[in-house]
Amino acid sequence: MKGRHRVIVKNNKLHYEFEIKRNITIIKGDSATGKTTLINMIRQFANMGNSSGIDVICDVPCRVLEGIDWKLILQNISGNIVFIDEENAFIRSEEFASAIQKSDNYFVIITRENLYNLPYSVEEIYGLYSSGKYQNTRRVYQQMYRIYSGMDRLSVQPEKIVVEDSNSGYEFFKFVADENDMECESAGGKTKLYSVLKEKQGEVCVIADGAAIGAEMEKLYGLAQENVNVKLYLPESFEWIILKSGLIASKEIEKILEEPENYIDSREYFSWERYFTHLLIQLTEGTYFKYQKSRLNPVYLHEKNKKQIVDGMEGVKLGK
Amino acid sequence: MLNIYLGDMPEAIYHPPTYFDNTYEDEWITNSLSVKMIKDVDKSDVIGTHLIESPILGPISPKELSGGVKTLMLMAFDENERVFNASACGDNCSKWILQIGEAKELTINLRHIMNFGKDAFEAKILNTGQTVHNMKEFVEIAGEYV
Numbered sequence: 001m002k003g004r005h006r007v008i009v010k011n012n013k014l015h016y017e018f019e020i021k022r023n024i025t026i027i028k029g030d031s032a033t034g035k036t037t038l039i040n041m042i043r044q045f046a047n048m049g050n051s052s053g054i055d056v057i058c059d060v061p062c063r064v065l066e067g068i069d070w071k072l073i074l075q076n077i078s079g080n081i082v083f084i085d086e087e088n089a090f091i092r093s094e095e096f097a098s099a100i101q102k103s104d105n106y107f108v109i110i111t112r113e114n115l116y117n118l119p120y121s122v123e124e125i126y127g128l129y130s131s132g133k134y135q136n137t138r139r140v141y142q143q144m145y146r147i148y149s150g151m152d153r154l155s156v157q158p159e160k161i162v163v164e165d166s167n168s169g170y171e172f173f174k175f176v177a178d179e180n181d182m183e184c185e186s187a188g189g190k191t192k193l194y195s196v197l198k199e200k201q202g203e204v205c206v207i208a209d210g211a212a213i214g215a216e217m218e219k220l221y222g223l224a225q226e227n228v229n230v231k232l233y234l235p236e237s238f239e240w241i242i243l244k245s246g247l248i249a250s251k252e253i254e255k256i257l258e259e260p261e262n263y264i265d266s267r268e269y270f271s272w273e274r275y276f277t278h279l280l281i282q283l284t285e286g287t288y289f290k291y292q293k294s295r296l297n298p299v300y301l302h303e304k305n306k307k308q309i310v311d312g313m314e315g316v317k318l319g320k
Numbered sequence: 321m322l323n324i325y326l327g328d329m330p331e332a333i334y335h336p337p338t339y340f341d342n343t344y345e346d347e348w349i350t351n352s353l354s355v356k357m358i359k360d361v362d363k364s365d366v367i368g369t370h371l372i373e374s375p376i377l378g379p380i381s382p383k384e385l386s387g388g389v390k391t392l393m394l395m396a397f398d399e400n401e402r403v404f405n406a407s408a409c410g411d412n413c414s415k416w417i418l419q420i421g422e423a424k425e426l427t428i429n430l431r432h433i434m435n436f437g438k439d440a441f442e443a444k445i446l447n448t449g450q451t452v453h454n455m456k457e458f459v460e461i462a463g464e465y466v
Contacts, residue, residue, distance in 0.1 A: 013376060013377060013378070028410075029411075030388075031387060031389065031409055031410035032361050032362040032412070033410070034376075036337075036386075036387060037377075086408065087334075087335040087337070087338060112407045112431070112432040113407055113431045113466075114466060140376045194463050198463070219433060219459065219462070219463035219466075222433050222459040222463065223459060226456040226459055227456075
C-alpha cells in the first residue's frame with residue numbers, strides 16, 4: 001500500500017479527521033481523549049455499514065483487527081487501514097511484526113507501550129485532542145497531534161555527537177567531528193543509544209534515523225527533557241540527508257522527498273529509511289558518488305561535498 | 321507507598337478496563353474519590369451508581385468511562401491484591417496514582433515511562449529495589465526496563 005489517506009469517522013456527537021501516510025502509526029497520550037471510542041466506531045461501521053449511524057469516509061476500507069483470530073484475518077485482507085486497540089497483547093509479539101512486515105495494509109495501533117519489534121517513525125506517534133465543535137454542528141472535532149513535534153525546532157552546536165549508525169553515517173560524522181575537535185561515538189544501534197547517552201556529560205547531539213526510532217523515543221525524549229544538554233536530531237536517515245542536500249543531481253529526488261508516501265510501498269519497505277538507502281544506491285550506481293551502506297565512499301568527504309551535506313542539516317551546526 | 325514493577329509482568333492484569341467492566345461494584349462509582357477522578361480525567365459528572373454525564377457523549381454508563389479512570393478505580397478499590405497494568409492510564413492519571421499510593425500500599429505494573437510531573441514524588445522500583453524521588457531518577461531507571 002502507498003499514499004496518504006484521509007480518514008473521517010463521525011456520528012452525531014463526534015467527528016474524527018486525520019491523515020495516515022505510513023505503514024505504522026501509533027496513537028497514545030492522555031486518557032479520555034477518545035481513542036477507544038474511535039476504535040468502537042470503526043468496528044461498528046465495518047460490521048454494519050450505514051445502518052450503524054456512523055460515517056467512515058476514506059478512499060480505502062478501514063477495519064479493526066482484534067482477538068485470537070488476528071492472523072487469519074490479516075492473511076485475508078489487503079489495501080486496508082487496520083486499527084488495533086491496546087487490549088490486544090499480540091501487537092508486542094515478533095509474530096505480529098513478521099506478519100505485517102510485507103503487508104499491503106497500513107496499521108494504526110493504539111498503545112502506550114514501546115513496540116520494539118516494529119520500526120515506526122518519530123513523526124507518526126500521535127495523540128488525540130478535541131479542537132471544539134465541527135463547523136456549526138454539535139459534533140466535537142477530534143484531531144491528531146504529533147507527540148514529538150518539538151524535534152522540528154532544533155538549534156544545536158554540539159560538543160559531542162552520538163550516532164546510531166556504525167557504517168557510512170558514522171564514518172561521515174566521525175570525519176567531520178575529528179576535523180572540528182569534537183567527539184563522535186557510534187552507539188552501535190538504536191537500542192543502545194539510551195545507555196550510551198546516560199553516561200555522557202556536556203552538550204551531546206544524537207543523530208539517529210527518525211524513520212525507525214519510534215520505540216526508543218519515549219526514553220530518549222525523557223532523557224532530553226530531564227537533561228538540557230541532550231539534543232535529538234532525527235532525520236529520516238543518513239541517506240535521506242544526502243539525498244536532501246542536493247548533492248546528487250536528479251529531478252526525481254525533490255519530487256520523491258516532497259511526498260515519499262507516494263513512492264514507498266509498504267510491501268517492499270518495512271520503514272522509510274530502507275527505501276532511502278535503496279534510492280541512494282540506485283541513483284549513484286555507476287557514478288562518481290556510488291554509495292554503499294557498509295563503507296563510505298571517500299568522495300562524500302571531499303570538502304565541497306561534505307559541506308553541502310552538513311549545511312543541509314537544519315538546526316545542527318557542526319564545527320566552527 | 322507506591323511500588324512500580326517495570327516491564328513485562330505476566331501475573332498483572334494486562335487490560336484493566338475489561339477487568340473493571342466485569343468486576344466493579346456500584347458503590348465504587350459514587351465514592352468521593354471516584355467522583356473527583358471522573359471529573360478530573362473524563363471531565364464528566366457522576367449522577368448515580370449507573371449514570372454519568374459526559375460533556376461529549378451525554379449520559380453514559382460506568383462501562384463507557386475511559387480506560388484510565390477505570391484502572392484508577394481498580395487501584396483504589398479492588399481488594400483481590402491484583403496488580404494492574406498502569407499503562408492503560410495516560411499521564412493525566414498520574415497524580416491520582418500518586419494519591420492512591422499515599423493512602424495505601426499500591427503496586428502497579430508500568431510498561432511505558434509515565435510522566436509523574438515536575439514535583440517530587442516517592443516510588444519504589446521493584447525491579448531494582450531503589451526508591452525514586454523525581455522524574456529524572458525515574459527516567460534513568462525506567463529507560464532500562466520499558
